[in-house]
Amino acid sequence: MERDVLIDSNALEDEFYALKTIYEDDFHYENSGKLWEGYLCVYPDLYHLSTLTNDGDEFFVGQILETYSDVIRYELKSILDLDGLNLAKDNVYTETASEKYQKGTKEWISLLDTIPNSGYEFCIAYDQYMKNQEFQKEEYKCSICMETKLGLYCYKFDHCNHVFCKACLCNYYKVLIKDGMVEAVCCPHSECRNKEEQAPYVPFKDMADLAGSAAADQYRNLLEKHQVDHDPSRTWCPITSCQNPATRDKDIYKLAICQTCSFAFCSFCSMTWHGEHIPCRINDREAMIKKYMDAKENDSQNTIKELELRHGKRVLEKLEREFVENKQNQEWVKAFATSCPSCDLAIVKSDGCNHMKCYSCGTHFCYVCGEYLSQNDPYSHFNSQYSPCYRLLFSGIESVDEENEVT
Structure with a gap:
C-alpha cells in the first residue's frame, strides 16, 4: 500500500533559502526542478555540517536534520531511484568517516541516521517492482528457442541482462539438476559459459518459479553440497542423523565443529575430536603408506x-620403514620358502629331503x-x-644352502 505524503516545495525552498542567507557559503541547496524524477539534492557541506554545533547553532542544526528527515523518509521514498540512493549512502558514510578521525572532538551528525532501514528496503522493493513491470510489457527473443515472447513469460539474468523464455529454462535446468550438474545451473548464454570465472548461480526463489518447488529443493541440496565440497574451510558432519x-x-x-549439532570431530578421520597432536587412527595402513611413498617420490608437497x-x-x-622391511621379507620368503597347503605357513628348509x-x-x-603328501606313504x-x-x-x-650363504 503506497503512502501519499505531500510537502509544500515552495515552503521548503523558502526555508532553505533563509538558511542559505544566514550561513552563506556554509550551506548549499540544489533543486533540479524535477522532483518527480528523483533528482532533488539538498545538502549542507559535510565538513561545515559537522561543525555547526559551535556558538549555539544546535537549534539550527536540529531544524536542518528535521527537514532532511522529512524529505528522505517521505518525499524521496517513492521517487528516488535506487542507484542514487546507494550513491548517497556511500558518499555520506565515506566522507563522514574520514572527517571523524580528523576532528574527533566535534559532535557528529550523520545523515545516514535519518534514513530508516524500512524506508531503504522499501526503495529497493519498489524499484525492483517497477523494473519488473516494465520488463513484463516488452518483447524479447529467447536465445534458445529463438521465439519472441513477452517479458511476462521470460526471465532476465541481472548480472548479464541475457533473456530466455521460462519454458526453455525450465526444461534445461531440470535436466541439469537431474544429472547432478549443479555447477552448470547459471546463464546458458555462450558469452557467460565461455568466461573463465564462474557465472552466478540462479537464486533459489527464481528456481522455484522456473522449474517448480521440487526441482528447487533438489537444486538447493546439490548446490550446498557442491559448495561445501569445494570449500577447504568446510566439511560434513559424520553423525548419521545430522550430516549437515x-x-x-x-x-x-x-x-x-558442526553448525547444527555442535559435534566436534577430526576432519581427517571423522572421529570424535582427539586433540591436535594425537595422530588419526589408520584404517588401511598399507594404502596410506603407499600414498605417502608415492607423494615423496613425485615430490607432491601438498599431499605430503x-x-x-x-x-x-x-x-x-x-x-614406512616397517613397510619396506616387511616387503623385503615377503620377497625373500617368496623366493626361498614354500607355504603349507593347509595353513599357508611359510616354511624354509634348512637341511634334509x-x-x-x-x-x-x-x-x-x-x-x-607344495602338493599334499600321503601320511601313510609320503615318498610315493x-x-x-x-x-x-x-x-x-x-x-x-646344495643350491639352497649356497643361496642362503650369499644372502
Whole structure:
C-alpha cells in the first residue's frame, strides 16, 4: 500500500533559502526542478555540517536534520531511484568517516541516521517492482528457442541482462539438476559459459518459479553440497542423523565443529575430536603408506603435508620403514620358502629331503611343488614316474644352502 505524503516545495525552498542567507557559503541547496524524477539534492557541506554545533547553532542544526528527515523518509521514498540512493549512502558514510578521525572532538551528525532501514528496503522493493513491470510489457527473443515472447513469460539474468523464455529454462535446468550438474545451473548464454570465472548461480526463489518447488529443493541440496565440497574451510558432519555442514577451526585445521549439532570431530578421520597432536587412527595402513611413498617420490608437497598433518611425520616415517622391511621379507620368503597347503605357513628348509611336515598343523607336503603328501606313504610322490617330482627327494639341497650363504 503506497503512502501519499505531500510537502509544500515552495515552503521548503523558502526555508532553505533563509538558511542559505544566514550561513552563506556554509550551506548549499540544489533543486533540479524535477522532483518527480528523483533528482532533488539538498545538502549542507559535510565538513561545515559537522561543525555547526559551535556558538549555539544546535537549534539550527536540529531544524536542518528535521527537514532532511522529512524529505528522505517521505518525499524521496517513492521517487528516488535506487542507484542514487546507494550513491548517497556511500558518499555520506565515506566522507563522514574520514572527517571523524580528523576532528574527533566535534559532535557528529550523520545523515545516514535519518534514513530508516524500512524506508531503504522499501526503495529497493519498489524499484525492483517497477523494473519488473516494465520488463513484463516488452518483447524479447529467447536465445534458445529463438521465439519472441513477452517479458511476462521470460526471465532476465541481472548480472548479464541475457533473456530466455521460462519454458526453455525450465526444461534445461531440470535436466541439469537431474544429472547432478549443479555447477552448470547459471546463464546458458555462450558469452557467460565461455568466461573463465564462474557465472552466478540462479537464486533459489527464481528456481522455484522456473522449474517448480521440487526441482528447487533438489537444486538447493546439490548446490550446498557442491559448495561445501569445494570449500577447504568446510566439511560434513559424520553423525548419521545430522550430516549437515561443519566449519573447520581457523587455528586448528584438523578440528571441525558442526553448525547444527555442535559435534566436534577430526576432519581427517571423522572421529570424535582427539586433540591436535594425537595422530588419526589408520584404517588401511598399507594404502596410506603407499600414498605417502608415492607423494615423496613425485615430490607432491601438498599431499605430503596433508598426510603428515593427519598422522604425524614420525609415525609415517616409522611405518614406512616397517613397510619396506616387511616387503623385503615377503620377497625373500617368496623366493626361498614354500607355504603349507593347509595353513599357508611359510616354511624354509634348512637341511634334509623335500618331504616336509608342517610344525603348525602337521600336514605332509612336498617342498618342491607344495602338493599334499600321503601320511601313510609320503615318498610315493618322489618314486612314481608319473609325478612331477620324480627322483627329486633330495633335489636342491646344495643350491639352497649356497643361496642362503650369499644372502
